[in-house]
Amino acid sequence: MKKKMSWPLAIVATVAALGGATAYAAENITGAGSTFVFPILSKWAADYSNQTGDHINYQSIGSGGGIAQIKAATVDFGASDKPLAPEELAQAGLAQFPLVIGGVVPVYNLTGTRPGQLRFSGPVLADIYLGRITKWNDPNLVRLNPGVRLPATTINVVHRSDGSGTTFNFVHYLSQVSGDWRGKVGEGTAVQWPTGVGGKGNEGVSAYVKQIPNSIGYVEYAYALQNKMAFGQVQNAAGRFIMPNARSFQAAAAHANWGAAKDFYLVMTNAAGPDSYPITATVFIMMYKHPKNPVHSAAALKFFRWALAKGQPQAASLDYVPFPPTVVNQINRYIAAEIK
Amino acid sequence: MSTGDRAFRWLTAVAAWAVLITLLAAALSMAWGGRLAFRTFGWKFITSPNWDAVGHNFGAAIPIYGTLVSSALAMLVAIPTSLGIAIFLSEVAPRWLRGPVGMAIELLAAIPSIIYGMWGLFVFAPFMANHVEPWLNDKLGPLPGIGPLFSGPPIGIGMLTAGIVLGIMTIPFISSVMRDVFQAVPPALRESAFALGATPWEVTRKVTLPYTSSAVLGAIFLGLGRALGETMAVTFVLGNAHDFSGSLLMPGNSIAAAIANEFTEADSPIYLSSLIALGFLLFVVTFIVLAIAKFMLMRIERSFG
Numbered sequence: 328m329k330k331k332m333s334w335p336l337a338i339v340a341t342v343a344a345l346g347g348a349t350a351y352a353a354e355n356i357t358g359a360g361s362t363f364v365f366p367i368l369s370k371w372a373a374d375y376s377n378q379t380g381d382h383i384n385y386q387s388i389g390s391g392g393g394i395a396q397i398k399a400a401t402v403d404f405g406a407s408d409k410p411l412a413p414e415e416l417a418q419a420g421l422a423q424f425p426l427v428i429g430g431v432v433p434v435y436n437l438t439g440t441r442p443g444q445l446r447f448s449g450p451v452l453a454d455i456y457l458g459r460i461t462k463w464n465d466p467n468l469v470r471l472n473p474g475v476r477l478p479a480t481t482i483n484v485v486h487r488s489d490g491s492g493t494t495f496n497f498v499h500y501l502s503q504v505s506g507d508w509r510g511k512v513g514e515g516t517a518v519q520w521p522t523g524v525g526g527k528g529n530e531g532v533s534a535y536v537k538q539i540p541n542s543i544g545y546v547e548y549a550y551a552l553q554n555k556m557a558f559g560q561v562q563n564a565a566g567r568f569i570m571p572n573a574r575s576f577q578a579a580a581a582h583a584n585w586g587a588a589k590d591f592y593l594v595m596t597n598a599a600g601p602d603s604y605p606i607t608a609t610v611f612i613m614m615y616k617h618p619k620n621p622v623h624s625a626a627a628l629k630f631f632r633w634a635l636a637k638g639q640p641q642a643a644s645l646d647y648v649p650f651p652p653t654v655v656n657q658i659n660r661y662i663a664a665e666i667k
Numbered sequence: 668m669s670t671g672d673r674a675f676r677w678l679t680a681v682a683a684w685a686v687l688i689t690l691l692a693a694a695l696s697m698a699w700g701g702r703l704a705f706r707t708f709g710w711k712f713i714t715s716p717n718w719d720a721v722g723h724n725f726g727a728a729i730p731i732y733g734t735l736v737s738s739a740l741a742m743l744v745a746i747p748t749s750l751g752i753a754i755f756l757s758e759v760a761p762r763w764l765r766g767p768v769g770m771a772i773e774l775l776a777a778i779p780s781i782i783y784g785m786w787g788l789f790v791f792a793p794f795m796a797n798h799v800e801p802w803l804n805d806k807l808g809p810l811p812g813i814g815p816l817f818s819g820p821p822i823g824i825g826m827l828t829a830g831i832v833l834g835i836m837t838i839p840f841i842s843s844v845m846r847d848v849f850q851a852v853p854p855a856l857r858e859s860a861f862a863l864g865a866t867p868w869e870v871t872r873k874v875t876l877p878y879t880s881s882a883v884l885g886a887i888f889l890g891l892g893r894a895l896g897e898t899m900a901v902t903f904v905l906g907n908a909h910d911f912s913g914s915l916l917m918p919g920n921s922i923a924a925a926i927a928n929e930f931t932e933a934d935s936p937i938y939l940s941s942l943i944a945l946g947f948l949l950f951v952v953t954f955i956v957l958a959i960a961k962f963m964l965m966r967i968e969r970s971f972g
Contacts, residue, residue: 490932
């Protein structure tokens, strides 16, 4: 309803602005894509609209849908959890920059364990999702969790049933740390899962994990936090077990070499650095370098610059993590240089 | 013929043809949309259990199997229950009860399928996981023959739960049509049977059911068609796993659920085409199932003379 309301409201606002002969005309910016970024983007959009009168109409149809829509030029910007390769961007005449950071966390439902207590490593997660580690008291899990009494029950694996940027980041990480995963399953927004049940969306996975005893799943960090799900620590490239939180996501972002990545084509999984959380994810914005509607495009860019500079408090309140200032500077330089 | 008659003929003919043309157009456009998948995989698209979006290797065997098995389970639940409801309402129930119960059934038919899905996931699946499936595991799991159907971890989500939820969903459709046709049996027929000393059971078995057999089967087809194409309720409780499993307790996938889950994020032409081809196969599967049912109907009608 909210989304539909904004159209007439926007038209009224536009008419009022024109009629009043004010110097400023409200713009209607449209975007589509990633569901992960939707909560923060709609919060930013509401605040920004109060301040400037510009409306951002964002449809959270999924990352793949966002890429398809921007390629069809039906929206002013697309948002995706999966970056496009520079060649693909060049072919479509698109530019791409990161907007905000999040993470994918393993969530579990196991009686006798506390939230945040269980420790996982990349290879163990890969083996669980490959169906090789089938019991909670598997020696590999016991070794990672000294002092935790793990039951001899079957691990019920839960994954996404729909294509998803969350899945992309999760399996991208598994492909980095497990040769078997890379060879047998690979990476993508949807993969052929060797085992487990599929839930639709973060909410589907969390509903399954909450309901199926002895289960494990993976969801967005903000989603796990808001739904009070038990999530575990993951061993990073430096060998330390890291609790997913804003600090460990930012550590991963700070260690990523954004300057060297053309069009910010970089996935932050398995980042270096002692404090980096290994399944840190990014949302990317895609826009035309030479947009059909330069006025809309300029308004959209103004909104993103505002969000990158002033949107931190809102991001933090919704458990998203803003980029460190050095990366924000790089993004602003890129925008100025690439998008006309 | 007067102008009015001609207009009437035309209007009704157009309405009837519009259905046929829409159906044909939908089938053709899906066959066209799925041509890339059919050309790439050929007959293997129907027989292959693969569904690999990374390796661009797709096959429809698991969704087809899931669609058929979940619908069959649904009919196993829905047909006896619906028959019972309809017979009770038309033969057994006191007159004052018929109105309210009949109304309640019609209201059940108006509940959106997503509500059934959420009820299935949040209420029914835990019940299955905690009470029904452990019992099935213990009692039926070790039996030879049917044992493998009831083995596997009792997670509450899978083919059996989906089939039962589907069955509950289709009960109102089947039972309300059955009740209507039972009540349409000419009173003279039933009353003469009663006058000869027949019990309500004998009247039902020997008069009502034979008289209405084709309409009863029609009601079952209506429910079956709904079960085959049902999407949201199934996707919540089926588990959406492209795995083949002989056990009814294990997750599976259905054609409609796969399309609903994956369509928005199908990011390559062959993936999209495979999903559209799945839609075409749902058409074909539904057509074959209904054709078989129609054939059975003809045989039954012949045997009743």
